[in-house]
Each structure stands twice: as C-alpha cells, then as structure tokens.
Amino acid sequence: MNNEAEIIKIKDVRAYVVKGGGADYHDQSPNHWILGYIATPISIYPEYRASRASWGLNVLGSLIVEVEDSRGEVGFGVSTGGYPAAWIVENHLKRFVVGKYVGEMEKTWDQMFKATIFYGRRGLVMNAISAVDLALWDLAGKVRGLPVYDLLGGPVRDEIVFYATGPRPDIAKKKGFIGGKLPLKHGPADGIEGLKENVRIFKEWREQLGDDFLLMYDCWMSLDLPYAMRLVSELKPYGLYWIEEPFIPDDYWSYGALAQILPPTLLASGEHESTLHGFRMLLEAGKVNVIQPDITWVGGITPMIKISALAEAYGAYVIPHGSSVYGYHFIITRVNSPFAEYLVVSPDATEIIPQFSPLLLNEPTPENGRIKLSRKPGFGVELNRKIELVRVK
Numbered sequence: 001m002n003n004e005a006e007i008i009k010i011k012d013v014r015a016y017v018v019k020g021g022g023a024d025y026h027d028q029s030p031n032h033w034i035l036g037y038i039a040t041p042i043s044i045y046p047e048y049r050a051s052r053a054s055w056g057l058n059v060l061g062s063l064i065v066e067v068e069d070s071r072g073e074v075g076f077g078v079s080t081g082g083y084p085a086a087w088i089v090e091n092h093l094k095r096f097v098v099g100k101y102v103g104e105m106e107k108t109w110d111q112m113f114k115a116t117i118f119y120g121r122r123g124l125v126m127n128a129i130s131a132v133d134l135a136l137w138d139l140a141g142k143v144r145g146l147p148v149y150d151l152l153g154g155p156v157r158d159e160i161v162f163y164a165t166g167p168r169p170d171i172a173k174k175k176g177f178i179g180g181k182l183p184l185k186h187g188p189a190d191g192i193e194g195l196k197e198n199v200r201i202f203k204e205w206r207e208q209l210g211d212d213f214l215l216m217y218d219c220w221m222s223l224d225l226p227y228a229m230r231l232v233s234e235l236k237p238y239g240l241y242w243i244e245e246p247f248i249p250d251d252y253w254s255y256g257a258l259a260q261i262l263p264p265t266l267l268a269s270g271e272h273e274s275t276l277h278g279f280r281m282l283l284e285a286g287k288v289n290v291i292q293p294d295i296t297w298v299g300g301i302t303p304m305i306k307i308s309a310l311a312e313a314y315g316a317y318v319i320p321h322g323s324s325v326y327g328y329h330f331i332i333t334r335v336n337s338p339f340a341e342y343l344v345v346s347p348d349a350t351e352i353i354p355q356f357s358p359l360l361l362n363e364p365t366p367e368n369g370r371i372k373l374s375r376k377p378g379f380g381v382e383l384n385r386k387i388e389l390v391r392v393k
C-alpha cells in the first residue's frame with residue numbers, strides 16, 4: 001500500500017435506488033421470461049404459480065452506493081435491496097465508513113456486520129453491506145490505479161468462460177457458452193405430470209445439444225426431498241451436470257440427504273446463503289459441490305475471500321451467482337472458480353446483453369462465451385447517468 005493511499009480518507013457515502021433492471025435483474029416488466037412460469041417455494045399456492053411478478057419478485061429495485069474520498073475520487077457498488085437497503089446504508093452503515101482511510105475494507109466490513117447482527121445477517125442488510133463493500137474495493141482500486149483483481153492477488157487465467165442461465169440453451173451453445181442452466185418449470189404442486197414435463201424438457205434439450213454441453217437445472221428452492229430424489233434419478237441418464245438450489249436455504253439436512261444419491265451429478269447452492277458459518281453449514285451438512293454466493297448479496301468481496309478459501313478446503317467449486325463484473329474480478333483470481341454464470345436478461349432470452357443492463361457503462365459481456373478483463377482501475381465500470389438515480393436519505 002502506498003503512503004499516499006493510507007492517508008486518503010473517505011468523506012461521504014451516498015445511497016441511490018434505480019428501478020427497471022440493473023443489479024436487481026428480477027426487476028423486469030411482467031412479460032420477461034424471468035418472471036414467467038418457473039417453480040418457486042410459493043408455487044404451492046395456485047394464484048402465485050404462473051407469474052413470479054404476481055407475488056412480488058420484482059418489487060425491490062437496485063441499490064447503488066457511492067463512496068467519495070477527501071480528494072473527490074468516487075467508488076461505487078451495487079446490489080438489490082432498493083429503498084429499505086438504501087435507508088440502512090444512509091442511516092446505519094455510513095458511520096462505519098466516513099473517516100476510514102481508503103483500503104480499510106476488512107475492519108469496515110467487520111464493524112458493519114457486527115453492528116447489524118441484531119436485525120441482519122442475511123437478505124436486505126447483506127445487500128446493503130455488499131454495495132458499501134464493493135464501493136470501497138472500487139475506490140481502493142481507483143486510488144491505487146489497479147483493477148480489483150490485482151488487489152486480490154492477480155489473475156490465475158487469461159480469460160473467463162461462461163455458462164448461460166435461461167430458457168434458450170440452444171442460443172447459448174451457438175454463442176459459444178460451455179453450458180446452459182434451465183429454470184425448472186414445475187414444482188411438487190404440479191404433481192407427477194409436472195415432473196414428467198420437467199424430465200421431457202431436459203431430455204429434449206440434451207438430445208438437441210449433444211453430450212458435451214453442460215446442462216443444469218435451477219430449482220430456485222422449490223422442491224421437497226422426495227421430489228428432488230425422483231427428479232434427479234430420472235434426469236441422471238440425460239447427463240444432469242448439476243442440480244441447483246433444490247431446497248430452501250436453511251434446510252441443510254435435505255441437501256445432505258440428496259447429496260448421497262447424486263454422483264456424478266453435482267449439488268450446487270448458496271445464492272441465498274451468507275456468512276462464513278452459513279457456507280460452512282452448506283459444505284459440511286449440505287455436502288454441496290458447488291457454492292454460488294452472489295457477490296452483490298453475500299456482503300461483497302471481503303467475505304468472499306474467506307468463503308472461497310473454505311470451499312477450496314472442502315474440494316468445492318465457487319461459481320458465483322449473477323454478480324456480473326464483481327464476480328468476474330473475483331473468479332479470475334481463484335483456482336477453484338473454473339467458470340462463471342451469465343444470466344440472460346434479454347426479455348425473450350435471445351440476446352446476450354450486459355447482465356446489469358442498463359445500470360453500468362463498459363460492463364463486460366461474453367463474446368463467443370468468454371471475457372478478457374480490462375486493466376481499468378477498480379471494477380472498470382461506470383454508472384450510467386442517463387438513467388434515473390433516486391437519492392435516498
């Protein structure tokens with residue numbers, strides 16, 4: 001750390017909310033594929049089965065946090081969490097940031113986490129902490145003139161390869177992705193007919209796409225153990241690479257039970273998990289092979305360093321959920337993160353557009369299924385000032 005950076009202090013923190021896509025990629029118009037007929041825990045209620053907008057998956061909006069240092073340099077970070085998370089940043093977290101020197105991420109994170117345990121640990125509070133932490137890493141990179149991946153120890157590979165999440169794995173394959181993750185359509189409430197339909201959809205894609213293309217199913221917490229066991233048994237002959245998030249995050253024991261019948265199919269989960277201890281439970285009791293922290297939800301880059309090291313000790317991959325550029329800067333520095341997720345956010349899943357569209361400028365987007373990161377300082381992206389940022393106080 002150069003001496004100059006040591007004495008540069010943070011003088012202001014600002015929180016904003018943006019509606020319409022961005023880091024809250026579920027905040028889309030109701031006819032977007034991501035809000036359609038996809039199994040969720042609340043699908044057991046027929047009135048909430050056909051559309052994920054019906055029960056409010058798109059209510060939050062994106063959170064943006066800016067941190068400004070005494071020389072006027074600004075770093076920013078993003079998350080979901082919308083207005084309530086922005087309020088937490090302005091009215092609670094700010095005090096742990098203003099007056100710190102640029103680069104004090106570990107101490108700031110520890111203070112923000114410990115001061116919010118009484119109402120936090122997960123969800124909105126971790127969204128808020130994430131955006132602050134990412135803003136601090138962005139600023140630290142800008143002050144030093146280095147990309148965040150250099151602050152994390154430097155790249156272990158030249159480029160990142162991707163799988164794509166969405167209902168059109170055929171387009172993903174044509175565009176050079178190494179695999180596709182399908183949203184599971186039916187959950188237990190759709191009965192045996194729904195289960196057979198889930199299997200039929202998967203089988204047809206496998207036959208169309210060939211054996212070497214990775215194919216996964218994302219169950220978005222919607223299954224119970226007996227259903228998951230049967231689904232996996234029926235999909236194994238068709239080369240299910242991983243089954244993702246079959247159960248609600250706290251049910252580590254169903255994860256552990258399912259893990260016993262899975263190999264060679266992998267068990268993936270963790271996008272709604274947080275804290276080092278939460279991931280320890282997922283790895284130890286849940287026996288997951290792939291953990292998927294979302295860097296914009298889990299608390300930012302700072303906790304990722306520990307969580308990723310823990311996963312390595314368990315022989316597990318770390319393939320962050322979503323996370324866009326924040327994930328890319330982390331993944332490129334970690335041996336146990338062999339590829340990345342690209343979440344298809346074009347409404348009909350036919351185009352490859354930036355994951356956090358329209359929030360960021362210069363957001364890297366896979367070309368031929370891969371990305372080479374630039375050497376721009378910080379995370380190398382800027383806020384798109386043409387969209388409406390609403391300041392929250």
Ligand SMILES: C[C@H](O)[C@H](O)CC(=O)C(=O)O
Binds near residue numbers: 038183
């Ligand atoms: C498609 C999934 O249901 C969800 O919207 C995104 C997700 O969980 C993932 O990308 O993983």
Ligand SMILES: [Mg+2]
Binds near residue numbers: 218220244245
């Ligand atoms: Mg998922």
